[in-house]
Amino acid sequence: MSLARYLIRRVVQVIPTFVGALFFMFILVRVLPGDPARLIAGPEALEEDVRRIRELLGLNKPLYVQFVDYMVSILRGDLGTSLKFGTPVINEILNRLPYTIALALVAESIALSVALPLGIISALRPRSKATYISSVISLTGSSVPIFWIALIFIYIFSVSLRILPSSGADSPRHIVLPSITLSLLLMGNLTRITRSAVIESLSSNHVLTALAKGLKYRVILIRHVLKNALIPIVTIMGIQIGSLLGGAIVTETVFAWPGIGSLLIDSIFYRDYPLIQGIILFIVLVFIVINIVVDVIYALIDPRIRDVLWRTS
Amino acid sequence: MGEKVLEVISLRVYYDLPQGTVRAVDDVSLDVRRREVIGIAGESGSGKSTLALAITGLLRPPAKVVSGKVLFNGVDILRLSEDELRRIRGRKIGVIFQDPNTYLNPIYTSGFQVAEVFEAHRGIHAKKYLNEVVKLFRLVKIADPERRVYAYPHQLSGGMKQRVLISMAIAERPDLIVADEPTSALDVTIQSEIMDLLAEIREETNTSIVMITHDLALLFEVADRVAIMYAGKLVELGRASDLIKDPLHPYTKALLSILRYERKKKLTSIPGSIPSLINPPPGCRFHPRCPYAFSKCSKIEPKAVDIEGRLVACHLVGGSE
Amino acid sequence: MEDELILRKVEEARKKRLKEMWSVFKNNRMAYLASYVLVAMYLMALVGIFITPYDPYDFDLSRARQAPSLSHPLGTDELGRDILSRIIAGAKYTLGISLMSVTIGALIGVMLGLISGYMGGLVDTVIQRAVDVALAFPTILLAIALIAALGQGVVSLIIAIAVSTFPVYARLVRGSVLQVINEDYIAVVKLLGKDPWYIMFKHVLPNITSPIIVQSTYYMGLAILLTSSLGFLGLGAPPPTPEWGSMIGSGRVYLFSSPHIVVSPGIFILVTALACNLVGDGLRDTLDPKSRMFIRRV
DSSP: OHHHHHHHHHHHHHHHHHHHHHHHHHHHHHHSSSOHHHHHHOTTOOHHHHHHHHHHTTTTSOHHHHHHHHHHHHHTTOOOBOTTTOSBHHHHHHHHHHHHHHHHHHHHHHHHHHHHHHHHHHHHSTTSHHHHHHHHHHHHHHHSOHHHHHHHHIIIIIIISOOSOOSOOSSGGGGHHHHHHHHHHHHHHHHHHHHHHHHHHHTSHHHHHHHHHTOOHHHIIIIIIIHHHHHHHHHHHHHHHHHHHHHHHHHHHHHTOOSHHHHHHHHHHHTOHHHHHHHHHHHHHHHHHHHHHHHHHHHHHOHHHHHHHHHHO | OOSEEEEEEEEEEEEEETTEEEEEEEEEEEEEETTOEEEEEOOTTSSHHHHHHHHTTOOOTTEEEEEEEEEETTEEGGGSOHHHHHHHBTTTEEEEOSOTTTSSOTTSOHHHHHHHHHHHHHOSOGGGGHHHHHHHHHHTTOSSHHHHTTOOGGGSOHHHHHHHHHHHHHTTOOSEEEEESTTTTSOHHHHHHHHHHHHHHHHHSOOEEEEEESOHHHHHHHOSEEEEEETTEEEEEEEHHHHHHOOOSHHHHHHHHHHHHHOOOOOOOSSSOOOOSSSOOSSSTTGGGOTTOOGGGGTSOOOOEEETTEEEOOTTSSSOO | OHHHHHHHHHHHHHHHHHHHHHHHHHHSHHHHHHHHHHHHHHHHHHHHHHHOSSOTTOOOGGGTTOOOOSSSTTOBOTTSOBHHHHHHHHHHHHHHHHHHHHHHHHHHHHHHHHHHHHHOHHHHHHHHHHHHHHHTSOHHHHHHHHHHHHOSSHHHHHHHHHHHHHHHHHHHHHHHHHHHHTSHHHHHHHHTTOOHHHHIIIIIHHHHHHHHHHHHHHHHHHHHHHHHHHHHTTOSSOTTOOOHHHHHHHHGGGTTTOTHHHHHHHHHHHHHHHHHHHHHHHHHHHHOTTOOOOOSOO
């Protein structure tokens, strides 16, 4: 019950931020050099065509009216119409969204399946190879330019070895290179935080209590060390969503992966402003929603937070 | 009383640190008899906590047992395998730690954590033992135990959390309970309640209790015998009543005089400070602060001498004057 | 007279501490090496244009896409320009843009944090809301949005990255201000009639210098990656600017036949970002070893 109330509270808290982002995008588009109506009409258009387009788009109404109209249409799910395709922006986004989601999920899974074991082992056995490997990964993950390593991968696996495809999304094999590339971005910090979270957990006093009870080492490890270490790990996963989304934009572009990231970059070059705006707002919304989800997961893991909600609702 | 539950023989525990070797417990011998409460008192840095860890088999690197034995029911637990030790911990030796706030895992209910003691020694998952835990909670006087077993540590008061820790220690009716500063983290009023509880437990079971604290007044209320530690050494050991009436070691005298004079329980006002355990002073470790020190004290370490059941390590006592 | 003596003693103590910190830093061999690499890179950025073996803008299609050789150690790019020269000249762009945007972002962020924390009330709320909005965007997305609106160019790039980096500083500084402001001695100083800015500078700033420095070093690395990513995507400085990311972006089409065009600029980006991270780690260990809250990439 309190969880639902927490959810509602978080959503309410987040509304002003989203409106702020809307406002920001709104202003941004108005900052564009040139007259949007003219841009849309094209260089050949006659004066009256431009005027008609301006009226059609409501560009001659006072600014605040435009903003309200804008907000209302967003709430209805209407993100405008793409200039290039002529179709509703929201449709274009939804068409390509599944690809981005797939890429993100696979990349995150890869990152987790490498970072978690590596982090845990290097925390439990500080002098092992695992520690060495995890520091290397952690350092390179935060220093390597994704677009460059993507190209290197393409050269090695597509051009030289010819075993993996380099662009498009026609078969399951196509997701391999893009997702591995994207996962490198996440692995670095994930490994580092896992390791420090487990080390921290290992040295906590309640582990001593568990030992004093005579519990088996394996039980202590899982129940009292690892589960406690989950909290900081989930924290970092939440923080990384931003990098994940940003990295997806670059990765999709390099691999011509048909997700919304590559759509965004394309639309910038087409000067398809409604599409640009729509995608950006969509990504912001997704980001905000995921953050709320992460907070809810916290409440599920850590009973102390659950109680704070209980008392303050 | 009678047979010895625990016998510490010439124990030396050192810590290997980058700054040097810390001689935390340096040749300490004592024994604990059945059903007795023995208190171990000393300032922080006296080595008492290390002693507690050694007795319960919880020493971890960089701590190292250099020499000596710890005989529990006749068996040297320092030589046991990890698996054998595990079977003793929690079932034959119970531990009550000092800070209920950090020694309980915040993400599990208190009932579950106590039930884990049963799980460790009887098999079957902890959650099956909740009924037993309710009974335990009643024993340690936790109000409304049926509800409290489902409570998380942060939902309980300090005193209640400590009772949870106590119930963990007594769950399997151990032969020995080691209580490391069981009341330091609590309010004064709660402290006496907890001490009463421990006294009751001693009465009703056959358990021996080793109580470690820096709070002398508390000790003298409950303990049968008291051991005084200083800078890793045992300086005096004897019956509580004897020690109060007639302290033999200068350190003990100083402690007791502070107690009487200030009515405060902290050992703060002896001039000078605790010596470094890496480079302890030569001879008797207390000599720099001792009002009665004479030439021999700075050269030769006093050996513990038995005077009518009392062990004292001081050149002034037992024949070397 | 006594005051002078005391002041001198304080100065000496401070110098001693600085020297101690430097030797701790030096102990960390990786960080030490990395700092030399960084200095070398920045030197290259500063004087690069004078030491390029060839003119970085001089193109000649007949020389295009030559593999590395003695006359062109890193080969030539798709328009026949010497890659080594372009990398040397490009350092100014990639590194300069990063440095400037992080500096501006830090300045803005610190200022906003100070104002926000000290004034409280409406000002605080407004600023914090603005920071929330900025943080609601994934970093690169905010930069892309700004560039889409402001158009391509070095200035847009700097503004875009500065805006992406200021929020973290604002939050950091505001937190510290709030901590300090509640302490009793601040009330006393206020009563004495001292100017609030004085309080800010004398009491708050010293406490947060270390986190700011460490965070900035990490952000430098991030900014380099961000700048080059935007350059790669074609959103950076317009051609023929030899920004390292743009070089990779234009050379990308020829990956199959002439991979060397893409490889070398990337290595430079990697090495510089790595150096920033290593120096950041070193600084963190020297200045504040307990703190593990710094994340290299947000």
